[in-house]
Structures are given as structure tokens and as C-alpha cells.
Amino acid sequence: MTRSTRPSRGRLATARVVLAGVLALVAVVLAAVPASAHASLVSTDPAEGAVLPKAPERITLTFDEPVSLSATGARLFDAAGDEVEIEAASRDRVVTAAIGADLADGTYVLSYRVVSADSHPIAGSLSFSVGAPSETVVPPSAGTAPGDVAVRAVLGAVQGVGYAALLLAAGLLVFLAWLLPTGPGQEVARARSLRVALVACTVAVVALIARVPLSVLYQQGLGLSGLDSALPWTSWVSGDGLMALLAAAGLGAAVLGTTRRLRYVAAAGSAVAVGGLAVVGHTRSYGPVLLVVPADVAHVAAAAVWLGGLVGLAISLPTLAKRDRVAAETIGRFSLLAGGLLAVVAAAGLVLGWRIIGSWSGLVGTAYGLVLLFKTGIVGVVALVAAWNRWVLVPRVVEASGYGPRLEAARMLRGAVRTEAGLLVVVLLLTGFLVNLVPRPAPSLAAAxxxxxxxxxxxxxxxxxxxxxxxxxxxxxxxxxxxxxxxxxxxxxxxxxxxxxxxxxxxxxxxxxxxxxxxxxxxxxxxxxxxxxxxxxxxxxxxxxxxxxxxxxxxx
The missing domain is CATH 2.60.40.1930 (Macroglobulin (MG2) domain)
Incomplete structure (x- = not known):
């Protein structure tokens, strides 16, 4: 008696219910998250560098979109670097700092840190003088958040690992459902690929959950010691929290769909998981939303399937080396798909780069542009390796005769596939750091x-x-x-x-x-x-x- 490999009706019904719930969730989430750009300082009162005949009662900062004060808020310092007591508050687009005492003559510096509607922090300073400018001004010791460097480094690493694991998990589950053959002899390859996919799912979900409190620390200008407070652990209803939820729900649905009959569930669940990346980041900040969000989802989805396919091939080819027909069929399916994926990645990346950077000078004049150029260069190298695989190594494997030549050709192909997959992981790690960089430097009216x-x-x-x-x-x-x-x-x-x-x-x-x-x-x-x-x-x-x-x- 043989056991049927077809999914049971109960499992099929469960998968459909899970898929419907996940799709409904992503529709509600994407509709509810507004598009917003980084806030820019529009005006200040007093103006930057102003010399006032008498001390002002309050200082006003006006931005071009609603902002909120971070935990470090706004602080006023005199020319000696001593802090002056103020009461700061934000309302809509305006931050007001009420001065509690009369200011003596001299120069004063207001340092501020606010969070814009897209959850990115904006920090800066404003200087003015009462009576006459001071001859010397001591820079405020608390003008910048001391924990920024450490938090940004840890957050960037967590994002890079989380994004890489998310795209690997989603792509590998699609590879299992659509590209890797089923049937006798493929059990070992499928089991190994599934184990790697489950590990990647776990790493992705854990990293994206850890990203939520780290993002709060980054926004509020707090150091890693801020994890001891309650603030980072009370912000789960946010874009970061929604992205983690979509990733967990989408990957869970995709795991249920790793069989051929449920492969559409795997594809839809993986799309939901990687599509959640559109909830945060820069794409919704540089509309139109109907153009950049689909381009973003297409970009990361294509990259996920490409990466998952490469890793899947690297895992499965050793076990399929003695099955020439099955190996050639698997490689042929992926090679055909890889060409289309490369075109999607290139086209979607072009659209996103155009909308996010906004100018050619931004490519070389900003940290975001330089990292993006480096990332693009690595993608170009990946494309060359992929072309070598498709047009040189794959034909060698298919046409090789004899046990020795076949093993040698397969060994070279596995090495090239591993190189291609490793370079794509580097690209994904760079993507994690890009999220926290500002694509277009916010114009500071006071400084300019x-x-x-x-x-x-x-x-x-x-x-x-x-x-x-x-x-x-x-x-x-x-x-x-x-x-x-x-x-x-x-x-x-x-x-x-x-x-x-x-x-x-x-x-x-x-x-x-x-x-x-x-x-x-x-x-x-x-x-x-x-x-x-x-x-x-x-x-x-x-x-x-x-x-x-x-x-x-x-x-x-």
C-alpha cells in the first residue's frame, strides 16, 4: 500500500483560509499606512544667526509636515555650554520652546530632535544672540544623541540580516513549490531545502521583531541602554510592527504551500511576506504611491525568487548530480526564470532609484547614493555570473558525457551558484543599511x-x-x-x-x-x-x- 502524496482536504481548506486572511490583512495594512516624506525645516523664529535687541519669550521651529518631539526633545545652551531651562512641545508642524527665565546678552544654541511622519528622526540646531554675539561659543555637549552611532550600527545589522533571511525564506519556499521536482529520489533535496527555509523563516521573524524596539531607540535618540525602559516595548502598532506581522503571516502561509498542489498559496504567501517591506522605508515617501509601491514589491519579490532559487540549486544539486535528467530539468526551469527576474529587478530598480534619489547629483553627493551605486555594481557582477552559468556552465552539465566530466561540470556550476548567491546576500545586507540613510538631504533653511x-x-x-x-x-x-x-x-x-x-x-x-x-x-x-x-x-x-x-x- 502506498501513501498518497496529495494534500488532504483539511490541509487544503486550512491553507485557503490562511491565505485569504493574510491577503485581507495586507490589503488593510497597505491602505492604512499613509505616504509621507522626510520633514524639512521651513522657518524659525528667531531666524538663524539673528541678533535680537531683547530676549525672546519662546523659540519656534516650523516644519513642512507634522512632527513630534523625541525623548531627547529640544535643549537650549548658552555660549559657555551650560543648559538653559525651557519647556518644549510640538503640535502639528510646529515645535515651540518656551524660555522660563530672562536671557543674558550673548549667543544661544537650541539643539532639537524630532520624528517626522515617516518615523525618521531629524536633528539640528539653531543659534541666535541677544544684545550682541558672544566672542566664543562652546559647542553644546548634548547637541547630538550619544547613542546614535551604536544604535544605528546594531539596527543596520539587524535589518540586513532580517531582510536577507526574509527574502531567502520566501524565495526558497517558492523554489520548493514551483521549481524543484517532486517524486521518488527527490526527498533528500526537498527535505534539505525545507530545513534551510524554516531556519531562514525563524531568523527573519526574530530579526524583524527585534527591529521594532531598536527603531524606537533610533527615532528617539536613545542609546542601547534605553532597552531597559518601557518606551521601546510599547510601539508595536507601527509600520515596523506591521512589517513583522506580515512577514510572519506570509511565511506561515508559504510553508503550508510547499507542495505542488498548493504552490499558488506559497507564491501568494511569499509575496505578502516580502510585500510588507513596502510598509516602511523610502518608497512611500517618494510617490506616486501607485507607481513606487508596486515597483518596490516587484523589485524585492524578484530578488527573493532569484536568491531562493540560487540557494535551492546549491542545496539540491549535490543530491541530483547522479540524476542527469532531473538536474537538467531543474536548472533549465531556473535559468528560464532567472532571465525574467533580472529584467524585473533592473526595471523596478531603475524606477525606484529615479523617484527616491530625484537627481543624478544625488548619486554621488549623498551617502545613500554612494551605497546605492555600490549595490548596483554588485548586482552587475551577479548578472555576469548568472550569464556565465546560463550560457556556459549549464550546457556543460547537460552535454557532459561520462561520470568524471559530469561531476566536474556540476562542481563548477555549484561553485558559480554559491558565488552568485553570496553576492546577492551582500546586496541584501546593503539594503538593510540603506533604509536608515536619507536619500535626499533635507534642506535646512536656517543653515542655508x-x-x-x-x-x-x-x-x-x-x-x-x-x-x-x-x-x-x-x-x-x-x-x-x-x-x-x-x-x-x-x-x-x-x-x-x-x-x-x-x-x-x-x-x-x-x-x-x-x-x-x-x-x-x-x-x-x-x-x-x-x-x-x-x-x-x-x-x-x-x-x-x-x-x-x-x-x-x-x-x-
Missing amino acids: ERTTVTAVADDVKVVAHVGPGRVGRNTVHVQVQDLAGEPVEPYATPTVALERDDVDLGTRPLRNVDSGTYVSEVVVPQPGTWEVRVSVRTSEFDNPVLTLDLDVEPGG
Whole structure:
């Protein structure tokens, strides 16, 4: 009597129920998590470097999206580096620091750390003087969070391991369900691959759960010693917590679907697990969401199947070396699939890089761009190794005659496959560190000495910045927002015009760099006060014009 290998009706029904629940969960989660970008400082009161005749009662920081104060909050220091008592609070886009005592003459530095709507921390400082600037200013000892370096290192390592394990687990489960043959003689290969997949599932879920409290420490500017407090352990209802939940649910469904009859369950569960990565990270920050989220899911899903297939081949080929037909069938299936996966990874990566970086200069001018270039270079090497496998080594294995040549060809193929898989693991580890890097440096109006103006027309608000305010090249930034401060697309692309006395630089179109956000480069030839007019068409009939005076200093 032989035992049937077909799944029982009970197991099939259970798998369908689990899959339906997981898909419903991911739909609710992705719809509930809003798209948001890194917050940028729009204006300060007092302005950066201002010399005030008398001490202010409060200090105000205004951002372009809602922010919240971190645990380290805002702190004020005098020129000697001694802390001055303040009461800081945040409401919507504004952070206010009320000064409890009269300030003596001299220079003061406000250090702050806030968390933007996308859960990324923004830290900075603002300096001003009362009466006259101090001759010397001691940098505040608490101006930066001391635990940042250690927390970022540990968080990056945990993310890298978690992402690599997640993609390996999801891809290997797809490999088991779709690519590795079933039947007599394949039990050892399937058992080994399943054991590795289960270990990867465990590592992925544990790492993604550990990521939640570490992310809280990073956001709040706390060191690793902050794990002793309750704060990191009370933030499970967040994007990080949802990603861990989706990974656990999706991988659980995929494990149930490792048989051929339930292979669609394995594919859907793996897609849910890796799709949860879209809940956090940079893609939702640089819309449009309907473009970047599908591109992100396609990118990581293709990478997962590619990595899982390579590891699956490395595990199964030794046990299939004596079964030429089965080995050739397995290699042929993966080789056919790998070409399509490479195209998906390249196309989706191109779309994501374009939307996230926003400019060619960002590739070499930011840490994010440099790591991304390094990652892209490794992917290029992986593609070359994959081509060598497909067009050189695979034909050798299939065409080899005799026991010795066949084993030698199979040995070379296994070595190349291991190299390809190892390089992809490095790519995934780099991806873990990319999540915590800022793709586009947030413009600091205080540091860049920009001029800012805000105007409201009907249900639309327009914020314009110009800087650095010196003779030569200047950048005009325009963002169109709704009344809640969220970027919106206007009816037409705004324009900007500059003139001074009898010098008119003409009207210049703005370039779209993000949702509702535009920039334009203008060259100001002379110092003095220039009139800058920004025209924004918000509907077919409404066209508000913002006017601001720009005091241009001599170049230098």
C-alpha cells in the first residue's frame, strides 16, 4: 500500500483560509499606512544667526509636515555650554520652546530632535544672540544623541540580516513549490531545502521583531541602554510592527504551500511576506504611491525568487548530480526564470532609484547614493555570473558525457551558484543599511539662510523657499500643500520670475522633483533686493501669485 502524496482536504481548506486572511490583512495594512516624506525645516523664529535687541519669550521651529518631539526633545545652551531651562512641545508642524527665565546678552544654541511622519528622526540646531554675539561659543555637549552611532550600527545589522533571511525564506519556499521536482529520489533535496527555509523563516521573524524596539531607540535618540525602559516595548502598532506581522503571516502561509498542489498559496504567501517591506522605508515617501509601491514589491519579490532559487540549486544539486535528467530539468526551469527576474529587478530598480534619489547629483553627493551605486555594481557582477552559468556552465552539465566530466561540470556550476548567491546576500545586507540613510538631504533653511514665504488660496497652501541668497546660482523650492500640510499636485506646473529695478530675469518653469514639490535654478547677477514672484495655478480659474523680497548678498 502506498501513501498518497496529495494534500488532504483539511490541509487544503486550512491553507485557503490562511491565505485569504493574510491577503485581507495586507490589503488593510497597505491602505492604512499613509505616504509621507522626510520633514524639512521651513522657518524659525528667531531666524538663524539673528541678533535680537531683547530676549525672546519662546523659540519656534516650523516644519513642512507634522512632527513630534523625541525623548531627547529640544535643549537650549548658552555660549559657555551650560543648559538653559525651557519647556518644549510640538503640535502639528510646529515645535515651540518656551524660555522660563530672562536671557543674558550673548549667543544661544537650541539643539532639537524630532520624528517626522515617516518615523525618521531629524536633528539640528539653531543659534541666535541677544544684545550682541558672544566672542566664543562652546559647542553644546548634548547637541547630538550619544547613542546614535551604536544604535544605528546594531539596527543596520539587524535589518540586513532580517531582510536577507526574509527574502531567502520566501524565495526558497517558492523554489520548493514551483521549481524543484517532486517524486521518488527527490526527498533528500526537498527535505534539505525545507530545513534551510524554516531556519531562514525563524531568523527573519526574530530579526524583524527585534527591529521594532531598536527603531524606537533610533527615532528617539536613545542609546542601547534605553532597552531597559518601557518606551521601546510599547510601539508595536507601527509600520515596523506591521512589517513583522506580515512577514510572519506570509511565511506561515508559504510553508503550508510547499507542495505542488498548493504552490499558488506559497507564491501568494511569499509575496505578502516580502510585500510588507513596502510598509516602511523610502518608497512611500517618494510617490506616486501607485507607481513606487508596486515597483518596490516587484523589485524585492524578484530578488527573493532569484536568491531562493540560487540557494535551492546549491542545496539540491549535490543530491541530483547522479540524476542527469532531473538536474537538467531543474536548472533549465531556473535559468528560464532567472532571465525574467533580472529584467524585473533592473526595471523596478531603475524606477525606484529615479523617484527616491530625484537627481543624478544625488548619486554621488549623498551617502545613500554612494551605497546605492555600490549595490548596483554588485548586482552587475551577479548578472555576469548568472550569464556565465546560463550560457556556459549549464550546457556543460547537460552535454557532459561520462561520470568524471559530469561531476566536474556540476562542481563548477555549484561553485558559480554559491558565488552568485553570496553576492546577492551582500546586496541584501546593503539594503538593510540603506533604509536608515536619507536619500535626499533635507534642506535646512536656517543653515542655508533661505528666505521663506507662505500663502493660502482657497484650499491650497503654497510654501516657497529661495537660497542661499547670494550673487550667483540660487535654488527656488516650491511646495504645494493642502491645509493639513500634505503635498498635493497643482492644476499646472508653477513658474517663477525674478526682477530688480530694470533687470528682469524672465519667467522660468519649475521642475517637479516630488509630489507637489518643484525646484528651479536661477543665476542672480547683482546684489541687492530682488522681487521673486511664484505663480501657482490651483484650478482652471485660480492662479495665486506669491511675491517675496530676496536680499541678495555679494558672492563669496
